[in-house]
Amino acid sequence: MRSTSDPGEASAMRIRTLSRMAKMSAIPLGVGRRMAVAGGLKALGRLTDESSLKLHERTADQLFEVLGGLKGGAMKFGQVLSVYETVLPPPISAVYRERLARLQEAATPEDVRQVLEEDLGPAWQNLFASFDDAPASAASLGQVHRAVWRDGRPVAVKVQYPDAREQLLGDRDLTIFAMRWFTSLIAPELDGRALATDLMDRLAEELDYAQEAEAQTAFRAGFQADPDFVIPEVVHQQGRVLVSEWIDGTPLARIIAAGTQEQRDRAGLLLTRLMFAAIPRTGMMHGDPHPGNFRLFDDGRLGVLDFGAMYRHTPGTPSPFEKWMHIHLAETPEELVRVLRELEFLRPGVRADGAELMELFEHSGAPARTETFRFDGPYLRDTLAGMTSSMSVALSLAFPPDFVHAQRAMGVGIGVLCQLEAEVPFQQEALRWLTESAEGDALSG
Structure with missing residues (x-):
């Protein structure tokens, strides 16, 4: 797996992050942001009123233009947004959701096969009776493909994006900055930096599929006797690939x-x-x-x-x-x-x-x-x-x-x-x- 040990590459990544942070800081929130920070929920009421729809449209366009290069961070940002959707009027939350959807592009079949070959070996296809190149869903740092394991079981194959680690580490500061900024606009009473930092720390944990497989196995064992829950069994795990029962x-x-x-x-x-x-x-x-x-x-x-x-x-x-x-x-x-x-x-x-x-x-x-x-x-x-x-x-x-x-x-x-x-x-x-x-x-x- 490619690393960022090259000082020149690490420096270039840092420069790209700083450049995007500069763009972010230039987003013209103007009175809207100052009202939200100073006035709390009273200002939030005005900012989330449907009459301010165009303000949010302009803000979302510029926000996601800056975030356009993110993968894991953008996905996690979407999960933060989902928490606020119950508080925001539907037209307002729909603005951010629609813009965010444009960022969530699938990895190419070539990218996926590259990871499968590197981590499962050149004969990885022998592990499967069939494998669907089209992703069934996207995760924060990878995507899930539907397949049939060699014993005939339908399985979900979670494949990490080839450069997920590099992108996450390189975009960490920008993503924290963006989440903190967004939280100050939408819910100024929350500690946006603490929320964002914790999210990014958890996101870094999600790079470790061996640890995820261990947690999934422990959850399955803990709820095995409970007829109300279904925890899929881990079928295989190696490197950046996690194969589970399809549910x-x-x-x-x-x-x-x-x-x-x-x-x-x-x-x-x-x-x-x-x-x-x-x-x-x-x-x-x-x-x-x-x-x-x-x-x-x-x-x-x-x-x-x-x-x-x-x-x-x-x-x-x-x-x-x-x-x-x-x-x-x-x-x-x-x-x-x-x-x-x-x-x-x-x-x-x-x-x-x-x-x-x-x-x-x-x-x-x-x-x-x-x-x-x-x-x-x-x-x-x-x-x-x-x-x-x-x-x-x-x-x-x-x-x-x-x-x-x-x-x-x-x-x-x-x-x-x-x-x-x-x-x-x-x-x-x-x-x-x-x-x-x-x-x-x-x-x-």
Whole structure:
């Protein structure tokens, strides 16, 4: 595999990145950006109103012109956008989605065959009864092809783009810059740099298909006895190629677009169960739970794909969802302050107003306090509005070092539940799995 050890090549890559960053910084947001940063959700309301459609069209055109050379970064940027789609009016989100789609070009058959030959050997075709050159779908750093394994099993062949590593490392600074800039426009109350940096770190992990195969195998073992989930078996892995069982089912994006309420609620229930059950069963949490990674079967099972970016939990410590539930189930200001200090969200010596903290978590914690909760756009908007109005209080909190990745995964998962507009017994699922996890820890101790 080609590397960037050549100083001249590395220098040229850096110059290209700096050039594109310069173009990015010249994008004329003008009053729009300053309003968003200074006015939070109040300005966001004006920026996301359909009357500002032309502003977003101009911004999207220039943004994606600058990002035109990215592959993995552009794909991941699209996943960030999908989180905001529930908050943005459909015409606004459609502007960015349509422009982004232009960047997602498939690798050529020659590129794919080059990787297969280099990593599986010159006789790679002997491994397959048939192989479809046309990609079935695109991943962040590669694409998936449909094939038939030599034993007759339908398989999905995930092939990394030939220069994925070089492109990712070379475009890292630009992609972080672009995501941070976009977040400041759309959701100024979020820490765009932390979000973008974590996304790029996780993206770098996705280059390691051996690690992904190991995580997928662990998930399959952990959910093997559960009739509600389908985790495809790893058939073969070598270098930049990962071969898994092919699974069918309806893509979750199609359920979001046109599914029945019964399908939405079923998918929402199983997504919630996956979030809470994964760590007790596997020691990991799916780190990239966007709609493209799930399939709903006609019999109600949920298929789960893509195990490249996983949150790996430290045994013997509270899980991210356990922390989330403890914080949101605190009944008094005094209890909330105590919980936040115990979980290291409040550093020693930092003064905190418990009543203001209760207000900060009021909207986000509604699912934890409700027997059956309906996730939707208004819930997400109210949560963001609550964060903005209490920003000075939020700044007194410090996320533990291992919580940023988990927080993003949890946020994306909850965002997908809102896209589904699913009604879910969230509290019941949370308490069930957190109780089982605590009992398991007690027995193992």
